[in-house]
Amino acid sequence: MKNVIEVKHLTKSYKNNKAVDDLSFNVQEGEILGLLGPNGSGKSTTMNCILSLLNFQDGKIKIFGKEMAPDAYDIKSKIGVVFQDVAVFDELTVYGNIDYFCGLYIDDKKMRERYVDDALKLVGLEDNKSQYPKQLSGGLLRRLNIACGIAHKPSLIFLDEPTVAVDPQSRNNILEGIKKLRDDGATIVYTTHYMEEVEILCDRVIILDHGKIIASGTNDELKALAKIEEKVTVEVADLAPNQLSGFEKIKNVSEVEYDNGVLKISYSKGKNNLIDMIEYLKTNKINYKKIFAERPTLNDVFLELTGKDLRD
Amino acid sequence: MIVSKAFWKIVLKNISSIITPTIILLLFGAISVSSTSSTSQFEAAEPSIVIFNHDENIGLTKNFIEYIDKHAEIKTDYEDDDRLKDALFYENVIAVVDIPENFHSDMTFNHNPEVKIRSSAGYSAELAKTMISRYLTTASAYAKTNISEQELISKIDAQMENSVEVSIDKAVDTSKYAKAERYFNFASYSILSCFITIICLIMSAFNRTQLRKRNLISSMDIKKMNRVLLKNCCLYSLAAWAFYFALSIFAIGADIMLTQYGLLFALNSLLFAGCATSIAYFISTFALDASAVNGVQIVIALGSSFLCGAFVPAQYLPDSVLAFAHVLPSYYYINANSKIAGLEAFDFDALLPILIEFAIVIGFSVLFIFLTNIVAKKRQKIA
Amino acid sequence: MFWHSYKYSLKALLKNRMMVFWTVAFPFILALFFNMAFARLHDFDVFEPFDIAVVNDEEYKKDEIFDTAFKTLGEGDERLFNIELSDMEHAEELLNDGKIDGYVYAKGDKKEIKIKENGTNQTVLKMAVEQVSQSAKMIDDIALSEIAKNAGQMVDISAIYQNAVKIVSETEPNIKDESHVMNMVSVEFFSLIAMACMQGAMLSCEMMNRCMPNITNRGKRVAVAPTRKGVIVSSNLLAGYTLLFISLIALIFFTRYILGVEYGDNIPLICLLAALGSLTATMLGMFLSVILKTRESAKNVIVVLVTMVGSLFAGMFGGMKLFFDELLPFVNKISPVGLITDGYYSLYYYEDLTRFWINAGTLVLISAILFVLSIKSLRRQRYDSI
Secondary structure (H helix, E strand, C coil), rough: CEEEEEEEEEEEEECCEEEEEEEEEECCCEEEEEEECCCCHHHHHHHHHHHHECCCCCEEEEECCCCCCCHHHHHHCEEEEEEECCCCCCCCCHHHHHHHHHHCCCCCHHHHHHHHHHHHHHHCCHHHHCCCCHCCCHHHHHHHHHHHHHHCCCEEEECCCCCCCCCCCHHHHHHHHHHHHHHHCCCCEEEEEHHHHHHHHHCCEEEEEEEEEEEECCCCHHEEEEECCEEEEEEEECHHHHHHHHCCCCCEEEEEECCCEEEEEECCCCCCHHHHHHHHHHCCHHHCCCCEECCHHHHHHHHHHHHHCCCC | CHHHHHHHHHHHHHHHHHHHHHHHHHHHHHHHHHHHHHHHHHCCCCEEEEEEEECCCHHHHHHHHHHHHHEEECCCCCCHHHHHHHHCCCCCCCCCEECCCCCCHHHHHHCCCCCCEECCCCCCHHHHHHHHHHHHHHHHHHHHHCHHHHHHHHHHHHHHHHCCEEECCCCCCCHHHHHHHHHHHHHHHHHHHHHHHHHHHHHHHHCCCHHHHHHCCCCCCCCHHHHHHHHHHHHHHHHHHHHHHHHHHHHHHHHHHHHHHHHHHHHHHHHHHHHHHHHHHHCCCCCCCCCHHHHHHHHHHHHHEEEEEHCCCCCCCHHHHHHHHCCCCHHHHHHHHHHCCCCCCCCHHHHHHHHHHHHHHHHHHHHHHHHHHHHHHCCCCCC | HHHHHHHHHHHHHHHHHHHHHHHHHHHHHHHHHHHHHHHHHHHHCCCCCCEEEECCCCCCHHHHHHHHHHHHHHCCCCEEEEEEEHHHHHHHHHHHCCCCCCEEEEEEEEEEEEEEECCHHHHHHHHHHHHHHHHHHHHHHHHHHHHHHCCCCCHHHHHHHHHHHHHHHHHCCCCEECCCCCCHHHHHHHHHHHHHHHHHHHHHHHHCCCCCCCHHHHHHHHHHCCHHHHHHHHHHHHHHHHHHHHHHHHHHHHHHCCCCCCCCHHHHHHHHHHHHHHHHHHHHHHHHHHHCCCHHHHHHHHHHHHHHHHHHHHCCCCCCCCHHHHCCCCCCCCHHHHHHHHHHHHHHHHHCHHHHHHHHHHHHHHHHHHHHHHHHHCCCEEEECC
């Protein structure tokens, strides 16, 4: 696998606050890399440094094997960026906006026409082509924002939280679109604080906190970091203290929590622990309403590593 | 009261849009009080004349200069250069007179020497030229009768003394209220522009669709809410008016403002402020955004002021413009100002024309309140 | 690339209602208002006859020379006033009702005037009465001295009088009027043009903001595109400049050909000044956008300050230019509004072009300074924070 982006020892601080702290990572060709972290963890700053928008104190950044610089136009021409905030002209139509930004990359008019149409199709705005941004709903506006960033068919795409405050329908459309871009051969850096999106979308994830990488790897690799492998939740109305202690003796159980009629049992190993559990409930004649098992999430990983929730 | 509190917070947020017209008013007030040059084109004051005398200052020449000095203000601090040209253009100097060499002897011996005059445009210049040509005509007419320079001078003097007695029939000197008139005429611009800007911005802040929905579903009675808003608009207007009045005492002087005349000016401006409030409130029902408010404000405030003679006295406006101005409340306000400034007695007969203007301004206020109600009713649903 | 960016910048600019209002529509509206307000002042040479009364009693009728001469002033197309003959009571009534500006009556062998207030018409009336009664007196005086000279001899009194009338009526003062009469109202429009021009700084400020990644999100998007910053910046500024320059030229031609404002005949230089003024405004807007790290509204306040205070000093509100020139002489020498106003004024009023070129040169100099001050910031590619 070729490295599309190489970041080495990137450090960027605002006054006394280190926003990015000695960060090093690579992005490989054809993958979707998720940059996951809570708000203020340095995701956007990292991205802006890679794009040469921001000064940084230390570090080296290479894209396509060449050093990135503000005037490295050959590199820039292959990059597409979708910023967190919507950046379009209110005075231009949907089509005009995409055409304008695409035109900054592509001179040929015919080719541009095709590209703009493709972008419209990708984000599903074909019917809104002649509308103005003010006439679009929040979700559609986000889609336009994306179309403006990727219309020139870049081979490396940065997306900075493109789904913030977007309705489910638009979100699905956006995520589908991103997958399609990857399938067409683009490398994608995806910044978000929604772990669900990362789990669905990303081939590899880097988890950031306070400007540092606290973990990286594929979804499964990361989840392995969590000490638990499965969680079973049982709703039990009534539970005697001796019954509770009995749970801890079940195979692989690492932790038992009972609170307000909800019993949470964590397993350190194994996958099919649910059957054992139901067996146990039956033999002890414990009445339960609902029972379900789940695999750990990235949130559990984050919780494990930092002691706090992602969403905070 | 929570609505009032929000109201005044928004006023403070928008204070900068009040400051600009107020500063302009202050500047204008200060200038109109301290300088007379800005209005000299409307009044026939003594013209300023610059003389370049190429002759000796004796005999007839001296007499000629003395004559000009008597009827005009001779300015001596000018060279024959661009500064003088500019002064002529801007009517700071009305005319420049070049007295040729040997003027006194040439005149005496009936050689009729040529006097060069450069003047600015307008009435004052024409009058100055008439004044000078009168002397020269008299001099050359007598020169034809072959008399000595001394005789010539005494003949001219005798003729020139022959001035016409002018009596001004006026009970009181009302000219000192001209400054107040100018100030309050100009204030019509500041009042309109501040009131429309602030009231529209505030009301549109309250009426913005999202907020309006929130207000409508809140437990507060919408009518009560509107009443509170209106009350606060009036309070704001009253405060702004009081400020302008206080400013007028400062700019024009308490000796004029704190008299019956001054109080009439104040009353007139208060009525106009009320009318401006109702206009602003009416416009605000259309819920315009900030940039549109600015545009509307400019067109209405500047338009009314120009068309009704707030900047340039009404008598200098074309009749067609004045005819159109009759549909604008500013016209009656400015009319009332001019009538107050010219008021000679404080009896009913003298005050009646002013009271009529007052009534018309009040009528406009009522009309706009009425229109506001009609429009507001149509807009009660959010649609 | 340049034209692509230019085309869209201009398109977006034209769609921006607020920008178009302030830079294009507002000066036109103001010009119309000015025209209405100054219409009368504008045609100052159209003298309108005013109404007076003459108390036509026995005493008045005695002075025949005066009577005939005075009445001619009230006749014909070029008359000074409309004369109504009446008795004293009626004249007084007319004056009190404001129907006449004043009335003339005889008191002994002198004429007197009664008016209600001082004004131009009243002064004209006074001058006319003085002139006529003085001429009458002069005829008398010259004739009497002639008779006195020939004391003791037989003289033809009527011939002497005729000769005296001839002397007085045929004497013309030898005045050479070298007035370069110009219309002062034009300056109001010159300063209006200047104000409209500098208002354009708002345009270029906005255009510039669109290119700056540390100000707008669109700027960020432009910054990551493989287009040279210079190309983007210059195409945006040129779009703003185009709109400003075209609207200025339109405004000049509108005021000149529709409203009849006098500019003089040097059309190329009139357009050149508009071009240079637009350049200064564009550079000022760029400077404000690049250098000032304040909020958008604060930048607009500065533009308003430069334009409105500049216009006040340049004489837009009632020709107070000289007043300010004497008070704070340097302001109009460096204020772009003052320079543009004075440039048009010197084109119109002066035959010599030195003053015009000084104004034009100063505008170029100011533009250059603003450009140099901005360039360092402009060349910066990366930012400490965005």
